[in-house]
Amino acid sequence: MKHLLSAADLTHEEAVRILDTAAQMAATQEREIKKLPTLRGRTVVNLFFEDSTRTRISFETAAKRLSADVINFSAKGSSVSKGESLKDTALTLQAMGADAVVIRHQASGAPHTLATAGWTSGAVVNAGDGTHQHPTQALLDAFTLRRHLVGDRGRADATGRDLAGLHVAIVGDVLHSRVARSNVDLLHTLGARVTLVAPPTLVPVGVEAWPADVSYRLDDVIGDGRPDAIMMLRVQRERMSSAGGGFFPSPLEYSRGYGLDAARIAALPEHAIVLHPGPMNRGLEISADAADSDRAVIVEQVANGVAVRMAVLYLLMAGETTTRSDR
Amino acid sequence: MTTYLLREVSPLGEEPTDVLLSGGVIAAIGEDLEADDAIVVDGRGLVLLPGLVDLHTHLREPGREDAETIASGTRAAAMGGFTAVHAMANTTPTQDTAGVVEQVWRLGKQAGWADVYPVGAVTVGLEGDRLAELGAMAESAARVRVFSDDGKCVHDPVVMRRALEYVKAFDGVIAQHAQEPRLTEGAQMHEGVVSAELGLAGWPAVAEEAIIARDVLLAEHVGSRLHVCHLSTAGSVEIVRWAKSRGIDVTAEVTPHHLILTDELARGYDPRFKVNPPLRTQRDVEAVRAGLADGTIDIVATDHAPHPREDKDCEWAAAAFGMTGLETALSVVQETMVDTGRMTWADVARVLSTAPARIGRVEEHGRPIAVGEPANLTLVDPDVRRVITPEEQATKSVNSPFRGRELSGCVVATFLRGRATVLGGQSCDEDVVVTR
Ligand SMILES: [Zn+2]
Numbered sequence: 206m207k208h209l210l211s212a213a214d215l216t217h218e219e220a221v222r223i224l225d226t227a228a229q230m231a232a233t234q235e236r237e238i239k240k241l242p243t244l245r246g247r248t249v250v251n252l253f254f255e256d257s258t259r260t261r262i263s264f265e266t267a268a269k270r271l272s273a274d275v276i277n278f279s280a281k282g283s284s285v286s287k288g289e290s291l292k293d294t295a296l297t298l299q300a301m302g303a304d305a306v307v308i309r310h311q312a313s314g315a316p317h318t319l320a321t322a323g324w325t326s327g328a329v330v331n332a333g334d335g336t337h338q339h340p341t342q343a344l345l346d347a348f349t350l351r352r353h354l355v356g357d358r359g360r361a362d363a364t365g366r367d368l369a370g371l372h373v374a375i376v377g378d379v380l381h382s383r384v385a386r387s388n389v390d391l392l393h394t395l396g397a398r399v400t401l402v403a404p405p406t407l408v409p410v411g412v413e414a415w416p417a418d419v420s421y422r423l424d425d426v427i428g429d430g431r432p433d434a435i436m437m438l439r440v441q442r443e444r445m446s447s448a449g450g451g452f453f454p455s456p457l458e459y460s461r462g463y464g465l466d467a468a469r470i471a472a473l474p475e476h477a478i479v480l481h482p483g484p485m486n487r488g489l490e491i492s493a494d495a496a497d498s499d500r501a502v503i504v505e506q507v508a509n510g511v512a513v514r515m516a517v518l519y520l521l522m523a524g525e526t527t528t529r530s531d532r
Numbered sequence: 533m534t535t536y537l538l539r540e541v542s543p544l545g546e547e548p549t550d551v552l553l554s555g556g557v558i559a560a561i562g563e564d565l566e567a568d569d570a571i572v573v574d575g576r577g578l579v580l581l582p583g584l585v586d587l588h589t590h591l592r593e594p595g596r597e598d599a600e601t602i603a604s605g606t607r608a609a610a611m612g613g614f615t616a617v618h619a620m621a622n623t624t625p626t627q628d629t630a631g632v633v634e635q636v637w638r639l640g641k642q643a644g645w646a647d648v649y650p651v652g653a654v655t656v657g658l659e660g661d662r663l664a665e666l667g668a669m670a671e672s673a674a675r676v677r678v679f680s681d682d683g684k685c686v687h688d689p690v691v692m693r694r695a696l697e698y699v700k701a702f703d704g705v706i707a708q709h710a711q712e713p714r715l716t717e718g719a720q721m722h723e724g725v726v727s728a729e730l731g732l733a734g735w736p737a738v739a740e741e742a743i744i745a746r747d748v749l750l751a752e753h754v755g756s757r758l759h760v761c762h763l764s765t766a767g768s769v770e771i772v773r774w775a776k777s778r779g780i781d782v783t784a785e786v787t788p789h790h791l792i793l794t795d796e797l798a799r800g801y802d803p804r805f806k807v808n809p810p811l812r813t814q815r816d817v818e819a820v821r822a823g824l825a826d827g828t829i830d831i832v833a834t835d836h837a838p839h840p841r842e843d844k845d846c847e848w849a850a851a852a853f854g855m856t857g858l859e860t861a862l863s864v865v866q867e868t869m870v871d872t873g874r875m876t877w878a879d880v881a882r883v884l885s886t887a888p889a890r891i892g893r894v895e896e897h898g899r900p901i902a903v904g905e906p907a908n909l910t911l912v913d914p915d916v917r918r919v920i921t922p923e924e925q926a927t928k929s930v931n932s933p934f935r936g937r938e939l940s941g942c943v944v945a946t947f948l949r950g951r952a953t954v955l956g957g958q959s960c961d962e963d964v965v966v967t968r
Contacts, residue, residue: 213729291847312849313720313731314801321800322845335849337731386731410736411728 208320208329209517212340213390217367220347220394225364226516227348227509234270234512243523244273250303252294253332254280254310259483260332263507264307264341267514273522276303291315295324303327305522313337328521336381342482343387345513346436347395349506353478354433369396374426375417376402376463377438377490380409380452384482385438389417402426404462406452423463427472435473436480437465440490456489466492470500478502533950535559537567541575541911543901545877551580553907556950561903573955577915578944581881583615583908584862585888585897587678587707587785588761588833590854591617591648593639594632595624600838600928602636605858606645608836608927610953612858613910613943614646616889616897621653622683628653628664630672637674645953649892652676654695654706658684663695670702677893680707682761683808685743687713692747696756703893705783707759708747710768711809715739720849722795722810730798732848735810737765744768748775748782759891760784762835764809766819773828783891785833786820788857788864789933793817797933803844803851804933807837824883825874831888834861838929856932859925863939866914871940907950914941926959 206219215223233241249268251261261277268275280294291310298306305328308316313335320329333339347368354371356363373392379385379401392399393416400418401408408419420426427435443449445456453459460466465479479491479501487493496503533555540548543561550565551558586609592600600608602619609617619636621627627636633650640648652669656662658681669676679699686692686708695706716739721727723734744760748771751758760772763784772784789807794814797805805811823829837854844851865884869875875883889898899905920934946954953960 291850292845310847312847314849315847317801318847335731336733383731386729409728410723410734411725414725414729 206521209340209521210316210320210329210331211338211390212343212387215340215391215394217394220344220391221365221367223344223513223516223520224348224351226520227344227513228364230515230519231509231512240270240272242272243519244268244271247273247304247522248276248302249273249305249307249518250276250278250298252278252280252298252306252308254291254308254315255333257309257333259507260309263510264332264514266511268518270511271515271518273518276301291319292322292324295319299325299327305330305518307332309333311335330517330521333383335383337383338387339383340387340391341510341514341517342384343391344517345506345510346388346480347391348509348513349480349502350397350434350478352509353502354476358476367395368392371397371433372400372430373397373434373436374400374402374430374432375436375438376423376465378407378440378444379403379412379438380407381441381444382438388436389415393417400426400430400432402463404453404459423469427469431474432477433474434478434480435465437490439482439484440486442486442489460489464490464492465495467494467498470495470498473500480506483507534952535567535570536947536950536952537565537570537572538575538580538911539572541578541580543580544881545579548576551901553909553947553950556907558901558903558905558907561901573911573945575911577913579877579912579914580901581613581877581910581912582885582898582901583910583946583948584613584884585892585894586614586617586834586836586858586861587831587888587892588682589617589619589836589858590622590838591619591636592623592838594635598840602639602648603643603645604926604928605836605838606640606643606648607959608856608858608925609646610946610948611926611943611959612860613862613912613946614858615908615910615946615948616647616649616894618649618651618678618892620682621651621680622658626653626657627651628656628658630665630668633669633674633676634672646948647897649678649894650674650676651682651707652679654679654681654686655691660684660687660691663691663698666695666698666704667701670704677702677704678707678759678891679704680709680761682707682709685709685711685713689746689750693750693754696751696758697754700756705757705759705891707761708743709761710740710743710747710763712739712742715742719810721798721806722812724795724813726795726798730801732798737767737812737816740765740809741767741771744771748772748780751782752778752780756781758782762787762790762809762833763820763829764790764812764816766816769819769823769828773823776828783830783887784828785831786824786829787835788832788861789855790820791817791824791832791868792864793933801848803846803848804855804931804935806848806851806853807855808853821868821874824869831883831891832861832865833888834858836927838927839931840928841930844931854931856925856927856929858927860920860932860934860939862912862943863941867940870914907947909947910943911945912941913944916942918942
């Protein structure tokens with residue numbers, strides 16, 4: 206594995222290895238001294254063309270816990286209409302000797318272009334591109350699912366295990382969601398069954414090729430599908446206006462049809478857990494009591510994010526035996 | 533002026549014969565012709581076609597001479613076997629006045645590689661609101677007959693209706709870029725399985741089909757001539773077929789790239805494959821091939837859209853739409869239509885020369901290969917296969933979707949009024965061309 210661009214690129218073996226490595230990383234994070242010397246002398250650049258403090262801090266923490274040097278490069282405000290900025294920035298980073306570039310970009314495919322255009326020799330990690338992919342989010346979700354639902358429901362060691370037999374419902378704005386795309390790919394690779402739940406306006410044309418079922422009715426999926434986990438997606442309020450596409454008539458109608466509230470949580474199987482990639486719109490896709498219920502593992506997802514990103518950086522960078530001067 | 537004796541060439545792929553070009557016209561056709569001072573071209577195995585005519589070329593001058601100039605673009609045209617090109621109106625300034633179209637026409641004459649027929653804008657500044665001075669452009673030295681806001685759709689149905697009606701006065705045609713703007717806001721590629729996977733905003737087929745359907749009905753209502761630019765979907769072919777069966781005066785074009793490439797190519801996010809209208813599915817490719825073969829689609833037009841490297845050397849969303857096409861069009865048509873047995877060389881002459889000349893009301897081009905006709909001719913070797921490389925291209929830009937790919941056939945020679953603009957597969961020296 207040279208880059209991590211898409212969850213779809215991961216084989217079953219690679220995905221399980223990342224989750225196993227993340228479990229080891231998580232164990233080190235219980236210790237008093239959390240820092241490992243693994244990536245000492247290596248440089249990780251966080252290249253963020255789109256604001257995301259949460260994701261950036263998660264990657265930064267992961268790299269620092271592995272003793273890498275971290276450069277945060279925020280290219281926010283550079284316009285997408287003049288695309289030279291990505292190329293020029295990449296060439297600068299190459300000159301500075303970046304061993305890995307963690308990139309967040311508003312354009313789908315930008316990490317792919319960065320990895321394949323010959324602008325950088327470092328490993329490229331996709332930290333979210335447009336409406337395409339967010340593979341480390343999918344990995345941290347899978348890690349969270351495995352912790353709670355695999356190995357005698359989380360009581361025994363899950364090392365080496367995948368998510369076979371689990372049913373996961375992904376609910377909300379699938380059309381614009383890189384989290385949904387990444388999760389469908391990875392959950393399928395790991396053997397889970399996925400049902401996408403959304404109003405028809407928020408289901409992409411072409412979804413029939415995805416390894417997932419589609420439902421327009423959340424209550425049916427909860428009642429008949431008996432999902433082991435329900436993953437809520439963030440809905441952007443601007444999508445309600447006709448300028449934003451007018452994907453649904455009103456927040457109230459959306460909440461009624463697709464919001465997760467206490468009643469729907471009560472209808473879930475007893476062991477089922479609730480995930481959300483954050484930040485949440487409380488009162489729109491998830492009610493406050495649902496967000497704070499003991500089924501919700503949303504805060505834990507954040508912690509797991511650091512462990513998973515440590516595992517990804519470790520496997521991409523430390524697996525390599527050559528030094529920079531050899532290349 | 534040089535005399536050329538084309539020995540044993542096959543006009544329209546038929547029986548070999550000699551063809552003598554002298555005094556700018558086809559002077560003789562027959563067995564064992566003699567001419568003392570002629571340059572003799574060995575034409576065995578070569579197909580002779582009327583010089584190709586492109587109804588849809590972006591030459592970029594004035595305004596974007598970094599992408600292409602009239603000289604470089606027409607030289608590329610000659611390399612591709614074209615003797616005439618229609619230069620699209622979306623330049624800077626826009627070709628929306630008699631002055632600008634005359635300038636473009638004159639620059640084409642000066643360059644001397646191919647005749648340039650400027651396309652006039654339908655609306656001022658391509659803004660879709662007010663009709664440009666269509667009559668003044670029609671009466672200018674450039675004699676404009678084709679009007680298009682290409683790059684943009686004439687979206688307002690009233691403006692479209694008025695344009696269709698108005699050009700009847702001088703037998704003009706409105707060439708519509710069919711793209712419903714609201715349905716394609718932010719669109720990056722064909723909407724379907726691949727766009728869903730790549731997370732690129734989709735461009736639904738219906739956005740094209742809805743406008744074509746509306747426009748053929750408008751053309752029928754007002755009794756005008758409509759031309760559909762770069763039709764790309766199976767549904768569009770169906771609508772045009774239906775319109776023709778009703779007797780509506782509509783013609784349609786397909787680009788070479790829509791005859792051969794699909795949206796699967798977007799998977800690598802390589803902006804060379806980003807184009808407007810977008811590459812569609814294999815099903816659409818089959819439909820446009822069938823439509824071209826059965827005459828529903830009248831012509832192949834290149835939509836040659838050169839862009840400098842920096843406009844394509846970036847992430848997909850930031851990249852410009854468009855592909856170059858003049859130098860590969862004939863090869864693509866051969867590969868998809870002739871090599872597959874769908875069309876004869878006579879059909880190729882129709883879709884790449886005769887019909888575009890007729891739609892554009894160009895009298896000097898797209899003529900039969902007959903004694904006394906202007907010697908606007910193209911000589912093709914259909915038996916070679918060549919790999920497309922940017923270095924060998926005459927266009928200033930490098931955004932060919934076929935770079936590195938092998939294609940059938942190549943242009944051996946192009947003659948413009950009896951003068952070789954291309955000979956032996958090489959463009960003839962610019963100075964020679966201009967001074968002669
Ligand atoms: Zn167009």
